[in-house]
Amino acid sequence: MNADDLMAQACDETGLGDFGDPAFREGLERYVASLDDEAQLNDLGVVALPASLVAALVNRLRVVDHAKAHPAVTEERIEAPVVVIGMFRAGTTFLSNLLDQDPANRALLSWESLDSVPPPAPDERRSGPRVDAAQGGVDMLEALNPAISAIHHEGAADPTECIAVMGQAFQSISWEAIANVPSYGAWWRAADDRPAYDYHQLVLQLLQSGGVRGRWTLKSPHHALALDALVETYPDARLVLLHRDPVALTGSVCSLIQVMSSTFSDADHRDYIAAHWTETLAESVRRIDDFRARRPEHPVHDVHYAELVRDPVGTVAGMYDALDLEAAPGAFDAMAAHVAARPRGEFGDHRYDVTQFGLSEGALRERFADYVTAYGVQVEGADLGGV
Numbered sequence: 276m277n278a279d280d281l282m283a284q285a286c287d288e289t290g291l292g293d294f295g296d297p298a299f300r301e302g303l304e305r306y307v308a309s310l311d312d313e314a315q316l317n318d319l320g321v322v323a324l325p326a327s328l329v330a331a332l333v334n335r336l337r338v339v340d341h342a343k344a345h346p347a348v349t350e351e352r353i354e355a356p357v358v359v360i361g362m363f364r365a366g367t368t369f370l371s372n373l374l375d376q377d378p379a380n381r382a383l384l385s386w387e388s389l390d391s392v393p394p395p396a397p398d399e400r401r402s403g404p405r406v407d408a409a410q411g412g413v414d415m416l417e418a419l420n421p422a423i424s425a426i427h428h429e430g431a432a433d434p435t436e437c438i439a440v441m442g443q444a445f446q447s448i449s450w451e452a453i454a455n456v457p458s459y460g461a462w463w464r465a466a467d468d469r470p471a472y473d474y475h476q477l478v479l480q481l482l483q484s485g486g487v488r489g490r491w492t493l494k495s496p497h498h499a500l501a502l503d504a505l506v507e508t509y510p511d512a513r514l515v516l517l518h519r520d521p522v523a524l525t526g527s528v529c530s531l532i533q534v535m536s537s538t539f540s541d542a543d544h545r546d547y548i549a550a551h552w553t554e555t556l557a558e559s560v561r562r563i564d565d566f567r568a569r570r571p572e573h574p575v576h577d578v579h580y581a582e583l584v585r586d587p588v589g590t591v592a593g594m595y596d597a598l599d600l601e602a603a604p605g606a607f608d609a610m611a612a613h614v615a616a617r618p619r620g621e622f623g624d625h626r627y628d629v630t631q632f633g634l635s636e637g638a639l640r641e642r643f644a645d646y647v648t649a650y651g652v653q654v655e656g657a658d659l660g661g662v
Contacts, residue, residue: 356490365580436496579650
């Protein structure tokens with residue numbers, strides 16, 4: 276693999292040649308180098324990951340071309356989005372799915388984050404050939420690795436994380452989730468995040484230009500690591516932070532990364548996964564606390580996982596009150612119906628234990644004690660499972 280060949284493949288597939296801001300190139304090159312040097316890909320990974328990179332480049336080419344052909348796209352306003360910034364594995368997907376039940380909201384859907392051009396019209400957003408094609412990809416991945424659906428099932432027409440779009444700027448935590456790439460991870464965490472957020476904004480502008488509008492509800496644990504870039508891009512963003520027992524968070528994220536990356540590598544990466552993703556959670560806490568201390572003018576609304584699980588609709592209603600959001604008629608009834616129709620464990624039971632990654636519950640509790648105390652996080656029982 277090399278960046279030039281991947282970009283040439285994308286150009287050949289689309290007949291286009293303008294990738295927009297060239298800042299993406301460094302991230303692509305560093306990721307490719309990390310795949311070659313560190314990821315220890317298996318035969319499937321050697322085929323699938325270059326194809327994923329080309330697909331990201333293809334969508335980027337089409338986004339840039341569409342925006343050039345339709346200059347009004349860049350005049351679209353992304354007004355006061357609700358952004359769930361983490362914590363990782365603390366129920367952000369559950370919350371996003373609840374918010375998606377409110378017709379006043381406009382989620383970023385999985386399929387449209389990957390196949391953005393042309394922007395969807397209102398009558399084709401949840402169904403149609405492009406949705407079906409994307410669902411075929413979901414089904415294939417879950418067939419290759421059935422454990423994924425129990426840990427993080429996401430249909431093509433479900434809300435997705437912003438990392439899918441930011442991956443097309445090659446500055447995204449998403450690429451770390453499918454391959455263990457220490458050098459790339461260290462690079463993007465230290466890099467300027469603005470190019471990725473500029474591209475993210477362009478994609479949102481493009482998607483809503485097709486007529487599917489509303490209050491954007493977005494989510495990604497990536498945002499916790501890049502809050503300054505996020506609010507510089509969206510100054511009126513309303514931020515929501517979920518909290519959960521850090522032992523559960525650590526066990527869940529390590530389990531997720533192990534399952535996802537094992538699709539494309541047969542090597543035992545557990546020691547790296549344990550060290551890297553535990554530090555990612557700790558770094559998320561540090562960067563969030565630093566942001567809140569420096570920028571009190573930009574408040575963050577805190578939601579506790581335990582409360583969200585215990586009373587999903589009531590917790591969302593409280594969030595609406597705190598953020599001064601207006602719900603569409605029937606929105607909370609639709610959320611309640613969604614909870615009833617999709618019980619916990621619908622796609623299988625996800626259980627995890629930090630000791631399988633060589634981690635100690637006691638050491639984790641000591642490491643995250645200040646976080647638990649500062650936010651009043653409820654400690655969960657030893658039998659962890661769910662998210």
